[in-house]
Amino acid sequence: MSTLADQAVHPEPASQWVLGCGDVFEAVADDPEGYALAPGRIRWHRFESVAALAPEADGILARIPCEGVTLFVAVDAHALNYARLELYGRARLKGMKLCRLIHRTAVVSPSAELSDNVWVGPSAVIGRGCRIGSNTFVGACARLDADVEIGAHGWVGAGSSIGRGCRIAQHAVIGADARLKPDTQLGHHVALEQPGPWSGVIPAGTFVEHEVRARASLIGLGYTYRRQGSP
Amino acid sequence: MKAALGAAHYLRQDIFEQEQARVFGRLWIFACLAAAIDADQAYAARRIGGQPVLIVSHQGRIRAFANRCPHRLMPLKPDGFGQGRMVCPYHGWVFSEDGKVKSVPKEAILYQYEPCERDELCLREYAVEVVGGFVFVNLDPSPIPITQQFSASMLQRLRDISGHFGKVLIHSDIEARYNWKLNFENVVDPEHVPYVHPRSFQPLLGKAGEDASAAFRSVPVHASPSASTLDQSRFSEMPMRVEPWPWHQQVDRFGPPDTYHNHFLFPNVNFISVAGLIFLVQQFEPVSPDRTQVRFTLCAAGSSGRIAALPAILRAHLNSEVQVLMEDVAFLERLQAHLTDDAPAARHGRYEHAVVGFGLAYLDWMKAQRPA
Numbered sequence: 001m002s003t004l005a006d007q008a009v010h011p012e013p014a015s016q017w018v019l020g021c022g023d024v025f026e027a028v029a030d031d032p033e034g035y036a037l038a039p040g041r042i043r044w045h046r047f048e049s050v051a052a053l054a055p056e057a058d059g060i061l062a063r064i065p066c067e068g069v070t071l072f073v074a075v076d077a078h079a080l081n082y083a084r085l086e087l088y089g090r091a092r093l094k095g096m097k098l099c100r101l102i103h104r105t106a107v108v109s110p111s112a113e114l115s116d117n118v119w120v121g122p123s124a125v126i127g128r129g130c131r132i133g134s135n136t137f138v139g140a141c142a143r144l145d146a147d148v149e150i151g152a153h154g155w156v157g158a159g160s161s162i163g164r165g166c167r168i169a170q171h172a173v174i175g176a177d178a179r180l181k182p183d184t185q186l187g188h189h190v191a192l193e194q195p196g197p198w199s200g201v202i203p204a205g206t207f208v209e210h211e212v213r214a215r216a217s218l219i220g221l222g223y224t225y226r227r228q229g230s231p
Numbered sequence: 232m233k234a235a236l237g238a239a240h241y242l243r244q245d246i247f248e249q250e251q252a253r254v255f256g257r258l259w260i261f262a263c264l265a266a267a268i269d270a271d272q273a274y275a276a277r278r279i280g281g282q283p284v285l286i287v288s289h290q291g292r293i294r295a296f297a298n299r300c301p302h303r304l305m306p307l308k309p310d311g312f313g314q315g316r317m318v319c320p321y322h323g324w325v326f327s328e329d330g331k332v333k334s335v336p337k338e339a340i341l342y343q344y345e346p347c348e349r350d351e352l353c354l355r356e357y358a359v360e361v362v363g364g365f366v367f368v369n370l371d372p373s374p375i376p377i378t379q380q381f382s383a384s385m386l387q388r389l390r391d392i393s394g395h396f397g398k399v400l401i402h403s404d405i406e407a408r409y410n411w412k413l414n415f416e417n418v419v420d421p422e423h424v425p426y427v428h429p430r431s432f433q434p435l436l437g438k439a440g441e442d443a444s445a446a447f448r449s450v451p452v453h454a455s456p457s458a459s460t461l462d463q464s465r466f467s468e469m470p471m472r473v474e475p476w477p478w479h480q481q482v483d484r485f486g487p488p489d490t491y492h493n494h495f496l497f498p499n500v501n502f503i504s505v506a507g508l509i510f511l512v513q514q515f516e517p518v519s520p521d522r523t524q525v526r527f528t529l530c531a532a533g534s535s536g537r538i539a540a541l542p543a544i545l546r547a548h549l550n551s552e553v554q555v556l557m558e559d560v561a562f563l564e565r566l567q568a569h570l571t572d573d574a575p576a577a578r579h580g581r582y583e584h585a586v587v588g589f590g591l592a593y594l595d596w597m598k599a600q601r602p603a
Contacts, residue, residue: 054477079543171542189542205401207546212557216403216527216549217312218542223399225270225314 016099017064019087020074021047024119024137028074028101034122035101050075050083057090070099073117073135077155080171080189081135085153088117088135103140121158139176151188169204189218232456234577235590238570241410246597247520254498254596255280259360259367259380261500261514262286262295264528266364266398267312274315276308278516278524280370283310284357287317289328293361295368296330296354307354312402317354330354362386364393365512375601380497382461392492395485396510397533401545403553404524407560409567411499411515411523412593417559418501418513419585427562431555435472436491456584458591460602463497473506478544482532484508495585497592508532509548513556521567525556 016037018028025046032039045060047053053075064071071091075084091098098116102108106120109128114120118132121140126132130144133151138144139158148162151170156162160174163182168174172186175193186192187204194208205218217223240246263275268288275286276298283298283306298306300319307319307326317326327333332352335342344352358369360377367377377386407414417423425433457463471491485507486492492504499515514526529549531541538544579587595602 079540079547082540082543085539191546205542207401207549209550209553212403212405212550212553214403214405216401216546216553218399218545219267219312219402219528220399221270224267224312225273227270 015041015043015068016070016072017043017045018072018074018101019045019047019060020072020084021050021053022074022076022078024076024121025074027121028072028119031103034103034105036104037101050078053083053086057087061087061090061094061096064096066095066097070097072099072101072119074101074119077137077157077173080173080191081153081155082171084135084137088153098134109146115152127164133170145182175210232579232581232583232587234579235587235594236412237576238572238574240593241412241567241570242520242572244520247517249597250517251281253598254593255370255517257369257371257375257596257601258498259369259374259377260498261496261512262359262366262368263312264364264393264396264400264512264530265293265361265366266396266530267400267402267528268293268366269398270314272314272316273312274308275312275366276306276310277526278310279368281517282370284368284370285317285354286359286366286368287328292328293359293366294328294330295357295359297357299354300324301332301352301354302335326354330356362393363390364396365389380460381464385464385466385494385496388466388494392485392504392507392510395483395507395532397482397531397541399541399545400528400530401549402529403527403549405527405553405556405560406518407523407525407564408521409523409560409563410520411517412589413563413566414515414523414525414559415495415499415501415589416586417563419495419589420583422582423559423562427558428555431551431558436469456588456591458588458595460497460592460595463585463589463592464495466492466494468492471505473508478531478538478540479506479508481536481538482508482534484532497589498596505548511548511552513552525560527552527556 028035073084073087100114100118102120103122105122106124108126111128112126112130114132115134117135119137123141124138125143127144127146129147131149135152136150136154138156141159142156143161145164147164148166150168153170154172156174157176159176160178162180165183166180168186169188171189173191177195178192179197181197181199184199185201189205190202191207192198193210205223207216260279263286267275273288277284284295285298285308286295302324305319305321307317323336325333330353358374360367469491473489488506490506494502501513504510509531511529516524516526518524
């Protein structure tokens with residue numbers, strides 16, 4: 001089965017920038033050939049910390065031409081992927097073209113649809129008919145079975161497995177080695193850091209942390225009720 | 232000072248049951264924040280004093296009912312928060328907003344209640360007091376005025392501060408293996424902070440923490456702890472180092488910056504605010520003599536505009552607060568596990584008048600006759 005790695009950078013861009021910080025940035029910087037990035041054509045900017053993203057983003061993006069350049073934003077899952085969105089969103093507003101980075105050892109079905117600024121790590125498997133939204137990262141050795149849909153600004157941790165037919169809304173964080181049974185549904189803003197296995201419907205705004213005994217839940221408009229009814 | 236309470240108050244089942252009836256069954260107990268049910272048919276289903284209670288909002292009015300269908304006692308709603316009509320999921324009985332039975336499927340054919348029995352079928356209603364953004368419930372059929380439990384200044388403070396609450400909350404129920412009173416006694420005691428929270432909470436207080444202890448040290452030797460119910464609920468402020476973040480500029484902060492606000496609401500609530508930006512209600516709900524459900528509800532200050540990363544902000548702040556709680560939990564679970572029936576009473580120092588006062592007020596409410 002062919003991968004999409006060859007298609008990710010085709011046609012050849014004039015130049016390519018990779019911006020960010022953290023584990024994904026370092027993994028790409030460590031192995032640019034693995035992502036079909038031609039070393040001579042790449043420019044890198046490593047932010048000193050996640051806290052530096054917001055104040056420095058505009059200044060860095062101003063140095064990058066919009067025409068003839070593709071950009072990739074590599075920031076980990078901080079703040080339910082809002083940290084990465086900070087940079088991604090500003091680049092999109094500037095009209096910049098964002099690419100996908102898919103490791104050559106990943107196996108991606110030809111019928112899968114991957115949006116912009118998607119990262120697929122080494123040995124990940126994306127099954128047939130999967131749809132991965134913008135700015136969503138899939139870690140090394142993660143497995144998405146057939147017909148999985150993941151919304152934008154998501155994070156699928158290394159070694160995790162997402163069963164057939166799962167539906168995952170925006171701003172999800174699925175921790176490393178977590179397992180979602182087939183047809184599991186995650187609402188928006190859900191973080192599952194414990195391995196599970198998880199099944200059924202996980203409501204929007206549900207957070208399950210590594211060491212904590214109990215889950216936390218968002219309450220209020222858009223989470224536990226749908227409209228403001230009080231006069 | 233000898234402690235007001237003995238080991239039995241943290242161990243015995245009969246004392247626990249008496250406490251449920253006389254303390255939690257007769258005082259105003261925090262039920263939820265109003266923002267949690269700020270929509271028509273929004274509800275909170277909680278256990279209060281061991282009773283299943285359903286707090287519902289209908290067209291702006293908040294009411295509380297026993298969360299039990301009068302038919303076969305099925306809870307109308309599972310514990311938690313949500314929105315929906317008051318319908319029993321077991322046999323489809325529908326209730327109106329005043330708790331009366333509105334309709335019963337196939338009633339005439341299947342049930343055939345006598346008229347007098349039919350008239351009695353309703354949800355039992357409990358008294359509700361809404362103080363700003365705080366919803367209190369009283370299980371007593373003839374509840375005390377809330378002004379007998381909280382002073383006018385405390386009630387006004389709750390109204391003022393909750394006017395700054397945002398609309399989205401984050402909530403977590405954490406099961407802990409100790410008696411609820413150990414946690415309340417812990418939060419009214421500032422001297423444990425440098426030992427239990429040396430790296431999490433103490434660094435944020437720094438010198439301010441030492442100053443707070445100094446206030447306790449200045450209590451005269453002859454002063455007796457107050458057993459008055461009103462005196463068990465109070466609030467204070469102290470300086471706290473707060474790192475600025477961009478979202479702080481987008482919200483309607485309460486009070487001055489770099490201030491830690493601390494409130495105690497008798498019998499089982501500690502409510503704090505970090506710089507008027509973040510608000511946390513922690514409630515210690517008794518489950519059994521040696522089990523407590525620690526309920527955390529946290530929100531940010533409100534804003535006129537949308538804060539994009541609000542879910543992440545609330546999650547991060549709750550995780551920090553839970554980290555501090557778990558440091559207390561480790562100590563208190565160990566304390567509870569080593570309590571025995573024959574353990575001696577604690578010996579309190581002068582600065583612990585709040586701990587002793589809490590015990591004295593608690594004992595007052597444990598009597599058959601309500602305190603005057």
